[in-house]
Amino acid sequence: MSIVDPIAEGLARGWKVTDGATLTGDLSLSADVVIVGSGAGGGMTAERLAKAGLSVILVEEGALRSSRDFRLDEAKAYPELYQEAANRQTADKGITILQGRTVGGSTVVNWTSSFRTPPETLAYWRDWLGLKDLTDAALAPWFELAEQRLSVSDWQIEPNPNNSLLGKGCEALGISHGRVRRNVKGCWNLGYCGMGCPTNAKQSMLVTTIPDALDASARLLTRVRVERLLTSEDGSRVELVGAVALDATGIRPTGRMVTLRAKEIVLSAGAIGTPAILLRSQLKDPLRLTGTRTFLHPVCLSGAQFAERVEPFNGAPQTVYSDHFLRVDAIDGAVGYKLEVPPVHPMLAAVTLCGFGQRHAELMQTLPNMQVTLALLRDGFNPGSMGGKVVLRDDGTPVLDYPISDTLWDGIRRAWLTMAEVQFAAGAQSVLTMHELARPVKSWAEAKRQINNLPLKPVLARVVSAHVMGGAAMGPDEQSGVVNAFGQHWQVKNLTVIDGSVFPTSIGANPQLSVYAFALRAADALQKRMAGG
Amino acid sequence: MLTRRQLIKTGAVGAVALVAAAYLAGPAEERTVLGAQPLGFLTSHDMPIVRAIAPAMLGLAPGGANPSLDELVAGVDKAILALPIAVQQEVRELFDLLQNRWLRRWLAGVHSPWADVRPDEAAAFLARWQDGAFVLLRTGYQALHKLINAAWYGNPKSWAGIGYQQPARVMEVLP
Known part of the structure; x- marks a missing residue:
């Protein structure tokens, strides 16, 4: 059988796609709407507005790839599909951030986990942050719409051993756990979601909303990086979007300028990219909220050796989870965490496993018998976990300054303990906490002793993130947020933020479905504003 | 500025300097590696x-x-x-x-x-x-x-x- 290539087919049908790397002169375009970024927020918005008959320009700094480029090859995928070649780091290099950078954004490389925004998160936003309209009932139709559009459904196939061992450990300890819903259609159960789906089963923006937007006459600019928005004299409207074309490596500007004009501007560049554009544009921001309260769901990890083969590189990556430790304390109490597992492939495993020399080589040789559990910490609720701040380097590129607070370190230590206990309960022969000074231990008692003595210092503990949220938060008024609950900028009236940067705390679950639902809701409101205006 | 050789020529001062120089001898210099062509980023010294x-x-x-x-x-x-x-x-x-x-x-x-x-x-x-x-x-x-x-x-x-x-x-x- 052969795999169809929906991108090649669309291009053959006459999609309007311009690759910035091939521009031989400056480019100037106008449309009803310019959308900056083609991930979860931009993709959803582009489809809705283009199908409503508006002229749409979608701008993406990454390149347009398709299933034929997805070769299950880490060395190819990370530089082509991720921000900073999957090596984006916080300012003190304490946290490594996985974020997509390609047409379709992170939805092309995520692990398909689809959770609605947890009710307790929405309740906190209503009760403590004044976002009164965000009730479960008001949001339910948007979740349903997103789930329908992206074929989110229960995963019927047996979890792979990496996941089932998490379930087994939880079961043995009487900890509640569940199955992850996924946005896939005809999934081959391969496990390579993080390198781009080679069979187009993952219902990412690349194979759903973006093709439909392009079929509805939207125009796509790739390898074009938006530098700044130029506003009217009083700062109340964006008049011009200034961008630069990037070369084929996607790293250096070619010198060609791209200038865009539109009635409405949508920023969907992700929770580091969007605040960066806002900051570079020096928009009105009297309380300097832009870029602050950026959250990561910091993730710590624990590896375990099993007698049986686990093959953590094969099979759907995330199918089992436990929310038990999100509910031990109040939402704003000691930081809670969600348990899941990551897929484990050679390159990412090798850079994530601590140590060097023979010890590291021996660990790598046990890869087929390795199980890895992760704990995703729910930041943004406890006053001691107020997130990081997006700042600009001298060259204007963004970096997230996110020091790990004592409140978070406390959560990390508890999560390490939990993961070791669960892994031993599942029958692990040994457990290795992902910290430079940790050594494999053979018992839960030994694990407790070691973990309680590990120094909590940045760069010694392995902390990663795949969920960047916040930085342009929704708020009920301009004192408390950068945008309103529909993403409209409080100061700049024809500017709407539609991506994960609008979340005022972390989500407390893998955020893709939250981004989709809020994007559909915001795009609908924008469409109505445009029809009324 | 005096070179080390000029210092040594100055008698008593030179004797002291000789001892000091031996003690503080610079770490071995990097050698030029023959035949190493620079790559896109890494130089022949990297x-x-x-x-x-x-x-x-x-x-x-x-x-x-x-x-x-x-x-x-x-x-x-x-x-x-x-x-x-x-x-x-x-x-x-x-x-x-x-x-x-x-x-x-x-x-x-x-x-x-x-x-x-x-x-x-x-x-x-x-x-x-x-x-x-x-x-x-x-x-x-x-x-x-x-x-x-x-x-x-x-x-x-x-x-x-x-x-x-x-x-x-x-x-x-x-x-």
Whole structure:
């Protein structure tokens, strides 16, 4: 059988796609709407507005790839599909951030986990942050719409051993756990979601909303990086979007300028990219909220050796989870965490496993018998976990300054303990906490002793993130947020933020479905504003 | 400014200076490695650093069925070139620091020029920086750890050694 290539087919049908790397002169375009970024927020918005008959320009700094480029090859995928070649780091290099950078954004490389925004998160936003309209009932139709559009459904196939061992450990300890819903259609159960789906089963923006937007006459600019928005004299409207074309490596500007004009501007560049554009544009921001309260769901990890083969590189990556430790304390109490597992492939495993020399080589040789559990910490609720701040380097590129607070370190230590206990309960022969000074231990008692003595210092503990949220938060008024609950900028009236940067705390679950639902809701409101205006 | 030779010529002062110079003798200078062509990022001065550190970092011998040392150096070069310019500049600073013989001796604790460094001396350097007192040393170690491991385990030649292979049922039908 052969795999169809929906991108090649669309291009053959006459999609309007311009690759910035091939521009031989400056480019100037106008449309009803310019959308900056083609991930979860931009993709959803582009489809809705283009199908409503508006002229749409979608701008993406990454390149347009398709299933034929997805070769299950880490060395190819990370530089082509991720921000900073999957090596984006916080300012003190304490946290490594996985974020997509390609047409379709992170939805092309995520692990398909689809959770609605947890009710307790929405309740906190209503009760403590004044976002009164965000009730479960008001949001339910948007979740349903997103789930329908992206074929989110229960995963019927047996979890792979990496996941089932998490379930087994939880079961043995009487900890509640569940199955992850996924946005896939005809999934081959391969496990390579993080390198781009080679069979187009993952219902990412690349194979759903973006093709439909392009079929509805939207125009796509790739390898074009938006530098700044130029506003009217009083700062109340964006008049011009200034961008630069990037070369084929996607790293250096070619010198060609791209200038865009539109009635409405949508920023969907992700929770580091969007605040960066806002900051570079020096928009009105009297309380300097832009870029602050950026959250990561910091993730710590624990590896375990099993007698049986686990093959953590094969099979759907995330199918089992436990929310038990999100509910031990109040939402704003000691930081809670969600348990899941990551897929484990050679390159990412090798850079994530601590140590060097023979010890590291021996660990790598046990890869087929390795199980890895992760704990995703729910930041943004406890006053001691107020997130990081997006700042600009001298060259204007963004970096997230996110020091790990004592409140978070406390959560990390508890999560390490939990993961070791669960892994031993599942029958692990040994457990290795992902910290430079940790050594494999053979018992839960030994694990407790070691973990309680590990120094909590940045760069010694392995902390990663795949969920960047916040930085342009929704708020009920301009004192408390950068945008309103529909993403409209409080100061700049024809500017709407539609991506994960609008979340005022972390989500407390893998955020893709939250981004989709809020994007559909915001795009609908924008469409109505445009029809009324 | 006086050269050391001129100082020595000045009798008594010279005798003192001679002792001092012997005590404070500069660390061995880096040697020019013949035939090493610069790559896209790595210069002919950077490459001996990667070649000296990689076997100690990996705990494995390049060559044979494994990736060769040349392939590993090329992989590191490629990995650096995929990083944003600002991050490439940080990597440049790290290699410049390691190339400086004084900093190599006193910050990295490595006596020999990199081209002569044995695996045990390289491993001692890695251990010193892995848990270094300063975050600068720890991040320098992490950068080397990431680059070298990414270059090695991103290379399919390393996969048989860890019992990994891509799923045949899909590789066979890829376009």
